[in-house]
Amino acid sequence: MQLRDALNDYKRHRGEAARFPGERRTTRGLFAGDAGRLVHVDSDGRVRDFGYPLSGLNGIERSRFGLCVADSSEPVETSDADPGEADSDDPHVTWLDDWETVEQSYHADTAMVVTRHRAGDGEVVQYDLTLDDAHLTHFDCDGLTAGDDGTKPTLIAYVGFAPDRQETQLGQLRHDDACEVFHADEHDFFGSATGFADLQGRVPIRFEEVLGPDAVDLPRPLTEGRYEEGRLSGDLVGEVPVESGGATLVTLPTDATETGREAALGRLTALADAHHDTDALVTAAENARSDVLRRASEDDVPDTAVPDLRVVSLLSAETGLRIAGPDFDPFYVYSGGYGYTWFRDDGEISRFLLSADATYDLALADWHARSARMYCRTQCADGSWPHRVWARDGRLAPGWAHGRLEAGDDVDYQADQTGSVVGFLAELLAERGDDLDADLDGEIRETLADALAGLDETLAEDGRPITCQNAWENMTGRFAHTTATFLDAYARLADAPVSGAAREQATESAESVYDAVDDLWVPERGVFALREHDPEAPPDQDHATAGADDESALDDRLDSSTLALVGAHRAYDESDATRSVDSERLDRLVSHVETTIEGLHRETPEIEGLIRFEGDDWRTRTQGREKVWTVSTAWGANAAAELAGLLAEHDDPRAERFAERARHLLSLVSVGGALSTAGGYLPEQFFDDGTPDSATPLGWPHALRLATVARLDADGLLDVDSVEALADD
Known part of the structure; x- marks a missing residue:
């Protein structure tokens, strides 16, 4: 999302009670994605890329699609600046986002999104499919009637790119039936199976429009008619002929240091030629369906498996690391961003998938191995894991809890992230060790040995983790949730096929943590406390701290993260090395x-x-x-x-x-x-x-x-x- 788009949205939604103005929301619509390309298809048919954290390529920033049906006796009304141009206020252009969306769903158990638009008696069906790094949008217009004189509709496609996350300092290159938009490394290609009857560049929202009180409808018309405007922009408006009742658009973001121009154009042309109709897209979607989704769709697996595994797959980079969710707030106006890998979330997801795989045999062995390999490679020298990393390569990402990488104390550190990863790796080694190749098996054993030392270093003498940040990242203290992740990690390590000394140490630590959990018990409420708060710790953004004048005080508020104690106790109870609950x-x-x-x-x-x-x-x-x-x-x-x-x-x-x-x-x-x-x-x-x-x-x-x-x-x-x-x- 670019600043102009954020400010435009701000004007459109400021003052609303249940929307944060300036965000790029994904709370409606569905995602298509593959191999790190993550494309959101809004319920009104607009598409936009969210895959930058997964691939490093920005792709489509904004889009809008419409239809133009004009009688031959009445020419299409256009801007004086450019005859032949289809403007956003052209009376002959009907934008699909103004139509009723009667249905949006996935095609069967694939990742292809199908959106049905209807206006009056007319219907257009939109198919969105991502194949590796390419995205195809096909419009089936068989449900439309022709103009009064039999004129066939023309698809109007407005697509805006922001290569290298830039909205200015861009250029275009025209290649027959394709256009290339570029800044430096990223080059975004746009083509059509039926070519373009016309293709025009458009400039971004002007400064006076940015400063004006009203939101600006896109696409903008050409303004002063300056000769360079049409070639120094990421926004394109194309007139796409509809042939045999349909039209297909293809977009392909590339890294020019890895993919040459001729190779990219060749791939664009091949994709357009091979997917020019609905049947071709349906076949491609079914052929591209992963083995995981094939298995999840079988009768002996619950219905929730397909949507859940599809979502986890969409949010995954090729490395196996996952972003928490689509990054809807890239300017950090209302949050700290979501397009990163947190090892707490990712470790828990990995363990949940391992558990489900054990019950339903979901063919997730490759997923488990990829996750384990990246956890081994992203571990810090002290045995812990950092706050968050880029999913595409595991490199350190911006964050606010990298305390163990800095020269200060460990308060700005989230120990539960390390506990979550250790719990998964230990269970994987214990339950699936025979399925791992020798190299990965060795990596996991070394990683767990270092992680055990890291856990012990952050375990206080009383048997609970030291003061650090919590799972919600808004408080400091000694948390029940962090304690739960340590209990789970130690209990699983005690049963893992690691060295005898490591198992003995893990068993001893598990027993110590189990006993120390009682220190958090609040008999007046009948719950385990959210945290023990250290009055000498730096203040956090939550100031509702009980007993701040005490040497230490229990915060007895109810917190859903404390529910993790149950799963940890079950792991402890099932361990052969520890006592029963x-x-x-x-x-x-x-x-x-x-x-x-x-x-x-x-x-x-x-x-x-x-x-x-x-x-x-x-x-x-x-x-x-x-x-x-x-x-x-x-x-x-x-x-x-x-x-x-x-x-x-x-x-x-x-x-x-x-x-x-x-x-x-x-x-x-x-x-x-x-x-x-x-x-x-x-x-x-x-x-x-x-x-x-x-x-x-x-x-x-x-x-x-x-x-x-x-x-x-x-x-x-x-x-x-x-x-x-x-x-x-």
Whole structure:
């Protein structure tokens, strides 16, 4: 997103109660993507690239598509500046975003997006498919009638590029039926299967328009008619002939240092020639469907597997690392950005996928291996992992919690990220070690040895992690969630096929952390505290700290991240090396989960789910109270499922009560549930009026949803019919 676009959106949406002006939202529409190219198809048909964090190429910045049907007796009205130009206010151009979108969905279990536009008796069906680094948009116009004199429609395609993330200092090269837009390294190619009847460049929004009070409709017309305007811009307006009822556009962003011009043009032409009609795109989409989605679509796998695995795949770079979600706020106006890999999120997703794969045999071995390899290669010298990295290559990315890479203390460090990665690597080695090649097996063992030392270094003498930042990245202290990730990591390491000394050390540390969890117990509320707060630690953005005058004080607010304690205790209980969870701890976990889920529950006429934590005011806009989060709701479902299984293993009759709780919360985040978009995506947050907000789709809750279904199923506690019925209600 460029600054002009952000300011234009700001003018359009300022003052709205449930939208943050200046963002590029993905809360409606669907994504097509492959090999690091991530293309958003809005429900009105506009397409835009979000793949820069995955590939380093920016691609399409803005677009708009329309149709022109003119009678031969009445010439098309055009700008005086350029006869033949189709302007945004041309009475003969009807923009598809002004039509009704009657349906948008994926074609079967592929990643091709199908959008149906309708106006009156006319219908246009738009197909968007990404093949490796190329994106194809095909328009099937068979549902349109011709003009009064039989004139066939012409497609008007407005596409704006920002190579190297630049909106000025750009140039164009014309190549027969294609155009190349470039700045330095990135060269973006645009072509059509039926060529162009006309192709014009357009300049960006002018300074006086940027400073003006009103938003500017795009595409802009040519203005002064300066001869250079049409060649020094990333915006193009093309008239594309519709032949045999259809038209196909192809875009191809490239790195000129890796792909030459002739090779790029050859690929563009070949793609256009091979995908000139609907049947060709459908065949290509089905052929490009991954083995993972093929397996996920089979009858013995739950219906949630395809949408969840599709989302995780879309957010993945070729390295195997994943961005948290599409980067909707690139100027960091309302957030710190989402287009990066957090090792907490990514490690949890990897572990959830490993769990689901164990239940359903989802053919994810390559995914697990890629994740493990990148975790080994991105580990810091002290055995920890950094705050966040670029998904495309694992290099350090901008962040605010790189304390262990700096000369200061470790407070600006998120120890749970290291715990999450260790938990996955240890489980992978224990459960899938025979499937790993020898080199990767050795890398993982070395990485875990260093990670164990790193965990021990950040474990205080009392058995809990030192003061650091929390999972939500808005507080410092000694957190229950961080403690849970350490308990899980140590318990899994104790069972992993590592050295005897490492297993012994991990067992000892797991026992120590298990005992220390009781230090967080708050009997007055019947929960484990969010954190123990150190009064001498730097202040954080959350000032609701209990007992700040005490030497140390427990923050007893309810927090959904503390639900991670349940899964960690189950891992501890199932470990052959550690003690079983005792009856008192079981009672405390039962009380904690019940109190937390009930206390964080929010229901309005439009939505139902769990808020993040008590007193959370982030991105609330004008709402005045906490928002519902899909991660928190899915976490509640997962914790209830894990607790149900743990209780069942201890022959505790309370198991079914929590299985029912898990099924109910699962229904809220299921496809068709209160917290799922029309396209089946899980946004990060919702306003009380039902407006989705923030990163959409967010990978973490999708993986949580899949793992919760798998856990309930493996424990014999999944009632698919009841979950689907609750979601439909």
